[in-house]
Amino acid sequence: MKRKRAWLVIFTMLTLAVLAFGVADGSWMRHVPAKDHDRKNPYAGQADAVAAGRLIYEDHCSKCHGENAEGTKKRPSLKSARVQQEATEGDLHWLLVNGNMARGMPSWSKLGDPQIWQTIRYVKSLGQ
Amino acid sequence: MRRYLWFLLVTVAASACCCAQERPYFVTYSHEMEEPGNLEIEMYNAAGKPPAGNRFIGTTTEFEYGAKAWWTTEFYLDGQVTWHDSTIFTGYRWENRFRPLLREHRINPVIYIEFENTSADKALREVVGHDGRPDFLDTNAEARVDKEREIELKLILGSNFRGWNLSENFIAEKNLGGGAWEFGYAVAASRPLSLAASAHKCTFCPEKFQAGVEMYGGLGDWNSFGTRLTSQYLGPTINWSAPNGMTLSFSPQFGLNDYSLPHTYRVGISYEIEQVVNRFRRGE
Numbered sequence: 001m002k003r004k005r006a007w008l009v010i011f012t013m014l015t016l017a018v019l020a021f022g023v024a025d026g027s028w029m030r031h032v033p034a035k036d037h038d039r040k041n042p043y044a045g046q047a048d049a050v051a052a053g054r055l056i057y058e059d060h061c062s063k064c065h066g067e068n069a070e071g072t073k074k075r076p077s078l079k080s081a082r083v084q085q086e087a088t089e090g091d092l093h094w095l096l097v098n099g100n101m102a103r104g105m106p107s108w109s110k111l112g113d114p115q116i117w118q119t120i121r122y123v124k125s126l127g128q
Numbered sequence: 129m130r131r132y133l134w135f136l137l138v139t140v141a142a143s144a145c146c147c148a149q150e151r152p153y154f155v156t157y158s159h160e161m162e163e164p165g166n167l168e169i170e171m172y173n174a175a176g177k178p179p180a181g182n183r184f185i186g187t188t189t190e191f192e193y194g195a196k197a198w199w200t201t202e203f204y205l206d207g208q209v210t211w212h213d214s215t216i217f218t219g220y221r222w223e224n225r226f227r228p229l230l231r232e233h234r235i236n237p238v239i240y241i242e243f244e245n246t247s248a249d250k251a252l253r254e255v256v257g258h259d260g261r262p263d264f265l266d267t268n269a270e271a272r273v274d275k276e277r278e279i280e281l282k283l284i285l286g287s288n289f290r291g292w293n294l295s296e297n298f299i300a301e302k303n304l305g306g307g308a309w310e311f312g313y314a315v316a317a318s319r320p321l322s323l324a325a326s327a328h329k330c331t332f333c334p335e336k337f338q339a340g341v342e343m344y345g346g347l348g349d350w351n352s353f354g355t356r357l358t359s360q361y362l363g364p365t366i367n368w369s370a371p372n373g374m375t376l377s378f379s380p381q382f383g384l385n386d387y388s389l390p391h392t393y394r395v396g397i398s399y400e401i402e403q404v405v406n407r408f409r410r411g412e
Contacts, residue, residue, distance in 0.1 A: 051328070055327075055328075063402040064403065099231075106163050106164060107197075113291070114324035115335075
């Protein structure tokens with residue numbers, strides 16, 4: 001009976017672990033609604049927006065994602081192919097507004113849309 | 129006077145060791161949580177003078193830690209100085225805020241739970257029940273006899289829309305030593321003076337300032353719900369995000385009825401230490 005219970009606990013934990021990895025594999029992009037995915041950055045092509053975004057990045061993001069966005073031990077690099085090529089600017093906007101709280105990424109809606117778009121301009125400029 | 133100077137010195141010393149883009153609210157909580165891993169040290173002062181009473185400054189020193197992106201925990205130490213009376217430590221509080229919905233919605237709820245052990249408190253961090261002008265007329269020695277071990281629950285609702293933040297708090301408080309549930313509310317709205325950031329480093333750019341308005345008050349208790357014999361306050365509020373993580377806030381607040389203090393002045397200073405735990409880890 002005890003052994004049966006132990007197996008049940010192990011099975012439950014393994015299932016939860018698999019589910020957690022499923023959520024943790026960067027699959028936040030799958031949750032982005034199509035209208036958000038297709039949103040265009042109103043600051044596209046503006047050099048000032050990159051400079052402003054850099055300052056916002058330094059204030060709010062660099063401690064976790066690294067001074068040059070290379071990532072830290074626990075937080076991902078923003079120079080990865082996922083961020084630079086797979087994710088649209090609309091996807092990143094959705095992520096910054098909603099966060100990925102289960103994985104430690106807070107919501108940055110308090111910055112307001114203009115500063116969020118400026119930050120995205122800077123982040124995307126890192127891959128150019 | 130010497131006592132006041134000592135109090136100010138302690139206030140400034142504590143603040144100097146101490147913040148970021150915070151809402152300019154003194155009583156109202158927004159739905160925005162502390163970033164995970166960050167520690168914010170805050171000091172808020174409320175100065176006022178009840179008619180026929182002594183001038184006072186109530187102060188709160190807060191240590192706010194982002195345990196998770198959805199969970200913020202905070203510890204407070206309270207004190208106050210009353211002219212022609214004494215300077216005293218008035219107690220402590222421990223609060224936890226939980227955000228049940230992990231995405232941003234039009235209205236974002238946060239559950240707030242606090243335990244407090246205070247007496248003779250004049251920090252005015254919340255107004256509930258029939259709190260009002262008479263509470264400020266007792267001497268500190270008299271007021272300290274009345275120990276308040278209380279549990280406080282809040283439903284915080286917050287929205288961010290086109291740069292505006294709108295926050296509403298519904299408060300229920302119960303003295304564990306007896307007495308009825310007391311109720312209160314706080315509402316506030318604010319907006320940065322500019323939504324877009326400047327392309328160059330600056331200290332006094334409009335986006336570094338946030339301005340708004342805050343209103344709060346008591347709603348009576350379980351046996352006498354309503355606004356009769358309650359105090360109500362309203363005032364403009366502003367803050368400035370100074371360089372290096374410091375935020376300074378100021379608000380003059382005005383009593384809306386005879387049961388309230390005619391006016392109080394609030395000053396806040398906060399400092400944010402980013403990723404505080406990592407600073408103690410090797411190699412980071």
